[in-house]
Amino acid sequence: MPFLASSVLIVVGLVVRMKLEESPEFEHTKAAGRIVKNPLATVIKNDWRNILRVISLRIVESCAYYVTATYLLSYITTNNPADRAVGLTGIVIASLLAIPVTMLAGALTDRIGRRKLYLGGTVAVIVFGFPMFLLSNTGNPILIVLAFVIGIGVIHATFTGAQAAWFAELFRTNTRTSGASIGYQVAASISGFAPFLAVLLASVFGWAGGASLYVLVGVIGLVGVLNTRETWGAKEQAEVDAVIAGGTPVVTQTASPSGR
Template sequence: MPTSASAGRRSVLGSKDRVKTAVAAALGTSVENYDFIAYGTASALYFGAVFFPASDRFVGTLLSFATLAVGFVMRPLGGAVGGYFADKLGRKPVLVTAMIVMGAATFLIGLLPTYEQAGVLAPILLVTIRMIQGLAFGAEWGGAITMAYEHAPWHRRGMFAAIPQSGNPLGIALASGVFAWSDTLDGSWQWRTPFLLSAVLVIVALVVRSRLSESPEFQEAQAGGRTEKNPLRATLTGDWRGILRVIALRVVESFAYYSTATYLLNYITERHPDLRPVALSAITAASVLAIAVTFLAGALTDRIGRRPIYITACTAAILFAFPMYLLTNSAQPALVVAVFIIGIGIIHASLTGTQGSLLTEQFRTATRTSGASLGYQVAAAIGGFAPLLAAALVGAFGWPGAALLYLGAALVGLVGILATKETWGRQERERVLRLVAEEGRARTASNRPTDAVLPSSSQSR
C-alpha cells in the first residue's frame, strides 16, 4: 500500500479540509436558497399587486408565479454552464462566481421600482433580474455538492453530502423568518427589506468560500488526464441515462417544496388572510426542523443505503397529497402548522438529505458536476411551474386539482427511484469499511497520514 502523499491517491478517510468544506458549502447554499426562496415568498405575498396591474387579482397572481417560473427555466442553462466549468477548471471558481452573481441580483430586486412608479418597465426589470438569479442558482448546486462529496470520507459521503443540502432549509428558514418580521413594517419595506438584507449574508459566505481548497478528487483526475475536453458533451452523449434518472428523482422533491411553501402559502393567505402570520411562522419552524432531518437522512443512507430512504419519502408524499389540503381547508392554525411540518420538515427534508449522495453517484468524476447539475436543474425548471400550474388547476377544478398535481409528481419520483440501482449497497459498504479499517491501522502503525489505493472500480466514488 503506498504511503506517500505524492502517490497522488486519495485517502478513504477524506481530506483534511472535509469538515470545513462541507460547512462552507452549506453556508453558501443557505445564502443561495435565501435569495431564491425570498423571491418565491414575495411572489406569493406581494408581487402580484406590486409589479402587475391591480385590475384582476387572480391574473396578477398568475403573472407573479409566471415570473417565479422564469427563474427556473434559466436554471438548466446555469447548471450546464456551471457544470461544464466545474468539471473542466475546478469546483471552487464556480462556487465563488455563482455567489457573487446571485447576491448582486437579489440585492437589486430590493431596489426595483413598482408598477405604479414605472409602469411596464417594472415587471420587465423584475423578469430580467429573475433570469440572472436562475442562471446563478443553477450553477451553484452541483459545485457545492461535489465539493462536499469529494472531500468526504468514503463511508460517510451520504452524511457529508447532506450538510450542504441542510443549507437549503437553513436559507428557507432565514428567508421565511425575515419575511415574518418584515410583514410588521410599513409599505414597500415589507418586501424590499428581505432582499436588501441578503447583501450581509452574501459577503459572509463569499469570505468563507474563497478560503476553500479545491476538490482532491478533481485534482487527481486532472493530474491523471482523466478530465473531459468538453464535459457537457461527454455527459449528454455518454451519461444521458443518468441525467434522466436525476430528473425523475428530483421532480418529486421540487414539486413537494414549491407546491407547499409557495403555492399553499398563497392558497391559505388568499382564503384566510388572518392565517398568513401562522403560515409564515409554520414554514420557518418546518425549515428549522428540516435542517436536522436533512442531515439525519443523509447519515442514515450511509448505514442502510440510498434507495430505502427515497422510496419511503416518495410513498409518504403520495399518501399526503390530499390530506394536506383537507387539513388546510379546516382553517385551524394547529392543522395548518402540521401540514407545513410534515410537508417541508419531514417529507421534503428526507428527499433532499438523500439527494446529495444519490444524485452525485449517478456519474463518474469527469462528468459528475455537469451530469448532476443538468439533471437537477432541468427538474427544478419543471418544478418551478408547480405554483403556476397549481393556481391554474385550482381555478379550474378547485383544490383537488392542486392535490393531483402533487400526487403526480410523487408518483414520478417513486417510479424513478424504483428504476434506479442502489449506489451504496451492502457489498459496497462492507468493501469501503474494510479499506477504512486498513487505513486506520496503517495510520496508527506509522503515526502519520497514509493514503489508501483508489480501486479502479470506484472511480466514481
C-alpha cells in the same frame, strides 16, 4: 434585503471551497489521465439516461416544496386572510425543523443507502397529497402548521438530505459535476411552474387539483426511484473506510451509461 444579505454566502462558499481538497476519486482520475476536455458534451452523449433520472428525482422534491410553501400558503390565505400568519408560522417552524432532519437524512443514507430513503420520501408525497389539504381546510391553526411541518420539515428535508450524494454518485468521476448539475437545474426550471399549474388545476377541480398535482409529482419521483440504481452499499463503505484509515485512493466509480 434578505436576498441581498444572502450575497454573504457567496464569500463564505468561496472561502470554504478554496480550503477543500479534491476528492480521492478525482485525484485518482486525474493521475490516470482520464480527465475529459468537454465534460458537458460527454455526459449528455454517454450518460443522458442518468440525467433524466436526476430530473425525475429532483422534480418530486422541488415541485412538492413549491406546492406546499407557495401554493398552499396562497390557498389558505385566499380562503381566510386571517390564516396567513398561521401559514407563515408553519413555514418558519417547518424550515427550522428541516435543518436537523436534513442532516439526519444524510447520515441515514450512509447506513441504509440512498435509494431506500428516497423511495420512502416519494411514497410519503403520494400518500400525503390529499391529507395535506384536508388538514389545511379545517381552519385549525395547529393542523395547518402540522401540514407545513410534515410537507417541508419532514418530507422535503428527507429528499434534500439524500439527493446530494445520490445524484453525484450516479455519474462517472470525470463528468460528475456536469451530469448532476444539468439534471438538477433542468428540474428546477420545470418546477418553477408548479404553483401556476396548481392554480390552474384548482380553478377547475378546486383544492383537489392542487392535491392531485402534489400526488402526480410523487408518482414521477417514484418512477425515477424504481429506475435508478443504488450507489451506496458495503463495498462503497469499505472503500471510504480505507481512505479514512490509510489514505488509499478510492477506485474511480464507472457507472454504465444506462445507470444500471
